Amino acid sequence: MEKQIKRIGILTSGGDAPGMNAVVRAVVRTASAYGISCLGIRRGYSGLINGDIIELGARSVDGIIAKGGTMLYTARCLEMLTDDGLTQAANNAHYMGLDGLVVCGGDGSFRGAQALSRKGVPAIGVPGTIDNDIVCSDYTIGFDSACNTAIQAIDKLRDTMQSHERCSVVEVMGRRAGHLALDVGVACGATAILLPEREIDFEKSIVEKMRANRIRGRKHHIIIVAEGVGNAQDVADRIHTATGIDARVTILGHIQRGGSPTVRDRVMATRMGYHAVKILMEGASNRVVCARNNQITDYDIEEGLAMSKDLNQELYEVSQTVSI
Numbered sequence: 001m002e003k004q005i006k007r008i009g010i011l012t013s014g015g016d017a018p019g020m021n022a023v024v025r026a027v028v029r030t031a032s033a034y035g036i037s038c039l040g041i042r043r044g045y046s047g048l049i050n051g052d053i054i055e056l057g058a059r060s061v062d063g064i065i066a067k068g069g070t071m072l073y074t075a076r077c078l079e080m081l082t083d084d085g086l087t088q089a090a091n092n093a094h095y096m097g098l099d100g101l102v103v104c105g106g107d108g109s110f111r112g113a114q115a116l117s118r119k120g121v122p123a124i125g126v127p128g129t130i131d132n133d134i135v136c137s138d139y140t141i142g143f144d145s146a147c148n149t150a151i152q153a154i155d156k157l158r159d160t161m162q163s164h165e166r167c168s169v170v171e172v173m174g175r176r177a178g179h180l181a182l183d184v185g186v187a188c189g190a191t192a193i194l195l196p197e198r199e200i201d202f203e204k205s206i207v208e209k210m211r212a213n214r215i216r217g218r219k220h221h222i223i224i225v226a227e228g229v230g231n232a233q234d235v236a237d238r239i240h241t242a243t244g245i246d247a248r249v250t251i252l253g254h255i256q257r258g259g260s261p262t263v264r265d266r267v268m269a270t271r272m273g274y275h276a277v278k279i280l281m282e283g284a285s286n287r288v289v290c291a292r293n294n295q296i297t298d299y300d301i302e303e304g305l306a307m308s309k310d311l312n313q314e315l316y317e318v319s320q321t322v323s324i
């Protein structure tokens with residue numbers, strides 16, 4: 001039996017990701033289709049604490065599916081980590097008459113959703129982060145767009161590295177996770193991919209490989225370093241010292257978080273946003289929306305965040321084989 005809910009809120013929190021707008025659109029449109037009103041809460045949990053809200057209707061979200069960033073702004077709100085901040089957020093949610101709240105963000109944002117659920121505000125997390133580091137979900141919104149942005153930049157780097165017969169050491173985002181670096185490394189044909197989840201023998205996996213590749217006629221190289229591994233400049237210096245090859249560092253940085261979302265991100269965002277509203281209507285609380293084997297499902301937040309997700313080992317092995 002579906003619970004009669006009248007009003008829900010939507011906020012985006014943590015690092016932005018391409019596709020967050022598409023989540024906002026899907027939530028607002030799904031709510032609207034079922035006669036539920038929707039409030040947009042701006043700047044993540046700060047907006048909930050400070051009452052920074054806007055009314056959103058089906059027409060307020062026209063055209064945003066194609067836009068990067070988030071129309072609701074986002075924030076890392078430290079006040080939410082305090083008892084007072086959390087209580088204020090929950091009280092405001094009740095005061096606004098929210099029967100549910102959709103939170104699009106990463107694991108930190110889901111902890112906030114969990115805390116609010118415990119205070120009687122039914123909250124649902126939707127994974128929006130370029131890092132793909134939400135362990136209970138095969139996919140997080142923004143990952144595909146970020147991979148494509150990184151690849152476009154690295155393809156340009158390859159042109160100049162090829163001309164100068166250099167080595168490009170490229171640092172890719174991902175916080176403590178290497179998912180982004182692995183996909184980007186495979187897609188750009190990297191000679192080596194350094195990931196926080198995999199120890200490597202620098203001499204064997206990089207230096208000897210570069211030397212062997214040079215003998216085979218390869219005159220330029222791309223090395224991908226996940227940000228969780230450490231300093232890309234150190235990697236470049238070690239390569240230069242060991243091989244004599246001129247190595248240049250590029251830190252892709254926040255460029256990876258921008259741009260119009262890809263088809264995959266728009267579709268996943270739309271499916272996940274829709275699912276979040278549907279389960280709120282069924283009376284759910286404290287759930288995280290996930291993709292598992294291309295099905296959209298949901299887990300208890302505690303249970304979901306306690307799961308584990310390893311790198312794609314098969315892809316890692318493939319990358320090592322073809323990078324000769």
Ligand SMILES: Nc1ncnc2c1ncn2[C@@H]1O[C@H](COP(=O)(O)OP(=O)(O)O)[C@@H](O)[C@H]1O
Pocket residue numbers: 013014015044045075076077078079080081105106107108109110111112113115129
């Ligand atoms: N344990 C927690 N309890 C309540 N709120 C939290 C908690 N952890 C994080 N948050 C809220 O979620 C926000 C985003 O978390 P953060 O870890 O920065 O990004 P992400 O959600 O992308 O992982 C934080 O700034 C804070 O407002």
Ligand SMILES: O=P(O)(O)OC[C@H]1O[C@](O)(COP(=O)(O)O)[C@@H](O)[C@@H]1O
Pocket residue numbers: 014015016105106107128129130131173174175227257
């Ligand atoms: O934008 P900031 O605050 O510098 O944070 C950078 C971090 O945010 C990310 O881009 C995305 O992480 P979250 O989605 O967990 O916020 C990480 O890859 C990176 O380490």
Ligand SMILES: [Mg+2]
Pocket residue numbers: 014106107108129
């Ligand atoms: Mg995170």
